[in-house]
Amino acid sequence: MSTDNTTQPESFGENSRRALTNPLLQRALTIATVKATSARSVAVTHVGPANWEQLRDRAHAIKKHTIENLDFYLEKFAGNVERLGGKVYWAQTADDACKYVAELAQRRGVQEIVKSKSMMSEEIGLNHALEDAGIKPIETDLGEYIVQLANERPSHINMPAIHKTRSDVADLFAEKLGVERTEEIAEMTALARRVLRARFAEAQMGVTGVNYAIADTGTIVLVENEGNIRLTTSLPRIHVAIMGIEKVIPNLQDLDVFLLLLSRSASGQKMCSYVSLLTGARSSQDEEGPDEFHVVLVDNGRVEMLSDKQLRESLYCIRCGACLNVCPVYRKIGGHAYGWVYPGPIGAVLTPQMIGLDRATSLPFASSLCGACGDVCPVKIKLPDMLLHLRQRINDNGHIKTKARKRDRLERLSFKFWAMAMKTSRRYRYVACFGRLVQALIRKRNANGSVSLRVPQWSDTRDFPPLARRSFREQWRDRSH
Amino acid sequence: MKVSIFITCLVDQLYPQVGMAMANLLTRLRVEVTFNEEQTCCGQPAFNSGYHPEARSVAEQMLRLFARELESTDYIVAPSGSCVTMIRKYPELFADNAELKLQAEYVRQRLYELSHFLVEVLGVEDVGSEFEGRVTYHDSCHLLRELGVSRPPRKLINAVRGVEFVELDDAEVCCGFGGTFSVKHPEISAAIAAEKVACIERSRADAVVACDASCLMQIGGMLSRKGSAIRTLHLAELLASPVSK
Ligand code: SF4
Numbered sequence: 190m191s192t193d194n195t196t197q198p199e200s201f202g203e204n205s206r207r208a209l210t211n212p213l214l215q216r217a218l219t220i221a222t223v224k225a226t227s228a229r230s231v232a233v234t235h236v237g238p239a240n241w242e243q244l245r246d247r248a249h250a251i252k253k254h255t256i257e258n259l260d261f262y263l264e265k266f267a268g269n270v271e272r273l274g275g276k277v278y279w280a281q282t283a284d285d286a287c288k289y290v291a292e293l294a295q296r297r298g299v300q301e302i303v304k305s306k307s308m309m310s311e312e313i314g315l316n317h318a319l320e321d322a323g324i325k326p327i328e329t330d331l332g333e334y335i336v337q338l339a340n341e342r343p344s345h346i347n348m349p350a351i352h353k354t355r356s357d358v359a360d361l362f363a364e365k366l367g368v369e370r371t372e373e374i375a376e377m378t379a380l381a382r383r384v385l386r387a388r389f390a391e392a393q394m395g396v397t398g399v400n401y402a403i404a405d406t407g408t409i410v411l412v413e414n415e416g417n418i419r420l421t422t423s424l425p426r427i428h429v430a431i432m433g434i435e436k437v438i439p440n441l442q443d444l445d446v447f448l449l450l451l452s453r454s455a456s457g458q459k460m461c462s463y464v465s466l467l468t469g470a471r472s473s474q475d476e477e478g479p480d481e482f483h484v485v486l487v488d489n490g491r492v493e494m495l496s497d498k499q500l501r502e503s504l505y506c507i508r509c510g511a512c513l514n515v516c517p518v519y520r521k522i523g524g525h526a527y528g529w530v531y532p533g534p535i536g537a538v539l540t541p542q543m544i545g546l547d548r549a550t551s552l553p554f555a556s557s558l559c560g561a562c563g564d565v566c567p568v569k570i571k572l573p574d575m576l577l578h579l580r581q582r583i584n585d586n587g588h589i590k591t592k593a594r595k596r597d598r599l600e601r602l603s604f605k606f607w608a609m610a611m612k613t614s615r616r617y618r619y620v621a622c623f624g625r626l627v628q629a630l631i632r633k634r635n636a637n638g639s640v641s642l643r644v645p646q647w648s649d650t651r652d653f654p655p656l657a658r659r660s661f662r663e664q665w666r667d668r669s670h
Numbered sequence: 671m672k673v674s675i676f677i678t679c680l681v682d683q684l685y686p687q688v689g690m691a692m693a694n695l696l697t698r699l700r701v702e703v704t705f706n707e708e709q710t711c712c713g714q715p716a717f718n719s720g721y722h723p724e725a726r727s728v729a730e731q732m733l734r735l736f737a738r739e740l741e742s743t744d745y746i747v748a749p750s751g752s753c754v755t756m757i758r759k760y761p762e763l764f765a766d767n768a769e770l771k772l773q774a775e776y777v778r779q780r781l782y783e784l785s786h787f788l789v790e791v792l793g794v795e796d797v798g799s800e801f802e803g804r805v806t807y808h809d810s811c812h813l814l815r816e817l818g819v820s821r822p823p824r825k826l827i828n829a830v831r832g833v834e835f836v837e838l839d840d841a842e843v844c845c846g847f848g849g850t851f852s853v854k855h856p857e858i859s860a861a862i863a864a865e866k867v868a869c870i871e872r873s874r875a876d877a878v879v880a881c882d883a884s885c886l887m888q889i890g891g892m893l894s895r896k897g898s899a900i901r902t903l904h905l906a907e908l909l910a911s912p913v914s915k
Contacts, residue, residue, distance in 0.1 A: 559811040
């Protein structure tokens with residue numbers, strides 16, 4: 190994972206300011222998120238809002254049931270994978286998972302690995318670990334390939350290069366691939382394809398994520414649009430699939446619901462171009478496919494999340510990205526500002542759980558709580574409630590004293606004072622009177638002649654209205670007498 | 671019918687004309703209006719900032735006040751979808767106190783945001799008002815997504831004599847206020863507001879209407895900073911002036 194130190198969750202303020210002043214990023218974000226959200230809405234209209242709600246309820250119920258019985262379904266899934274000639278590795282931490290993949294590659298003499306897009310791979314920092322072990326990972330999803338060439342990290346769950354414009358990519362290709370610069374999309378994709386095809390032909394090992402793992406059959410399901418997953422899982426001799434333990438679902442019938450929801454939520458597509466169901470290693474009757482099939486089941490904090498009643502639902506996420514696309518904050522600052530792997534509303538919920546509350550105190554506050562995320566989430570994760578809950582948890586943890594929190598010490602005091610003032614209407618009136626007295630000190634005249642107040646953290650960007658000369662309660666009293 | 675009005679702290683202190691407009695409107699519709707001067711704030715600022723003990727202490731006295739009010743009145747009505755949403759969360763906030771929780775559930779059933787109350791409870795869409803001009807409407811987040819109210823305000827606006835109603839692009843997208851978010855992340859908040867204001871300008875409306883003073887403060891603050899002539903109006907203000915005979 191190419192992390193430059195400037196983008197950490199705790200430098201969210203600076204990260205987002207940088208994003209806001211980057212006009213190209215602003216354009217790229219608007220175009221992509223508007224396109225995805227409107228396509229999603231059209232898709233939902235086609236399904237019918239009532240049917241859509243039913244699907245969401247069903248998906249939520251399946252996830253709830255599976256997550257609450259995760260040990261059972263995981264054992265079943267793992268048992269089936271092994272029965273069908275696959276290998277299962279239980280990785281407790283990110284390091285365990287990386288080590289398993291790197292050592293396997295080393296043992297088999299693999300020098301180059303083709304990879305398909307996988308958020309889990311980002312989460313555990315697999316590319317980095319492979320490079321350290323002297324193995325070259327090659328991203329084969331076009332967006333991921335771009336991001337890898339640029340030595341960056343994805344800024345969206347399923348549109349990794351959303352922060353890049355066409356012209357950015359043209360520059361990048363010209364520089365890194367040593368070709369003549371072109372902005373023709375067809376030419377650029379053809380170029381990437383040429384480069385990647387050669388890698389596919391030679392690679393000994395393919396690494397993918399997993400969208401769903403079917404407990405009943407030991408099948409892993411992968412969805413994509415580019416066909417690179419098909420190649421990653423069929424050409425190399427060894428296929429390693431890495432998955433979070435929450436990806437398991439009970440049976441094939443359940444898959445239907447998720448396939449209906451996922452692509453529509455992500456991009457408005459009725460169905461992704463390729464849906465691969467892969468079951469076990471290649472058997473003697475199979476004509477093609479890898480000889481070795483490994484599944485890495487990654488915990489990396491998920492068991493702990495599972496035991497957390499308030500936040501458990503975050504394990505229901507199917508990584509559709511809809512909550513990012515619809516989030517007014519994400520739309521303005523993009524994914525890198527969140528400073529870790531998962532951006533947007535779901536990122537603001539996952540990151541503090543995965544890297545520690547004290548390392549991501551800014552994220553749960555990076556939301557206007559507009560509720561749009563919860564409304565679009567295909568598995569009905571109550572994202573706003575969780576953000577609220579995390580805010581409370583951060584405040585309750587008085588020992589968390591990071592730089593970002595220091596600024597908030599004053600806030601805590603203000604709310605103590607506020608609560609005292611709001612406790613009785615008499616105190617409330619006193620405070621209001623006081624406010625009216627001091628506002629004379631911060632009054633200013635606007636360009637259009639009206640009056641506003643200079644309020645810190647507000648007035649740099651907007652006008653703040655003065656307190657009314659007479660409050661409602663005063664006016665009401667006059668009226669009643 | 672008797673209604674006790676809840677005048678949110680923002681309306682009380684910054685936009686008293688909204689409260690007066692609401693009271694006058696209800697009176698005009700033959701509703702008996704009372705206002706309990708002991709009220710302060712619903713507790714939302716602290717609750718949404720993650721200060722639950724503080725929110726609880728303020729909310730508790732408001733809950734008791736609302737429950738008392740409902741002994742002599744039929745409904746509580748407020749000119750804010752956001753504060754109504756907060757009060758609707760009281761049962762959850764007082765989940766560990768059986769008595770308060772019960773009270774909260776009772777209050778919740780009798781509590782309405784203004785537009786919702788007019789259309790659902792009073793059954794009026796045409797309140798006999800007049801306004802000359804092109805008007806657009808911004809859905810405030812909590813009213814739309816937590817309370818599910820999107821048609822009533824539109825019906826009410828459409829019925830106003832002289833109004834040319836125009837739908838706003840991305841009407842349901844947040845204005846970027848978000849309570850303390852607006853001061854914690856002022857640049858992001860303002861950038862979101864700028865998008866909203868661009869849509870409003872594109873609508874070529876004379877006035878933008880919303881059902882929450884907080885959104886109007888944000889949108890109005892941005893419009894004013896840009897020196898725009900577009901007015902911000904709370905729904906109550908739009909509905910305030912009766913048709914001149
Ligand atoms: S939280 Fe919901 S909307 Fe967001 S990515 Fe996950 S499944 Fe999609």
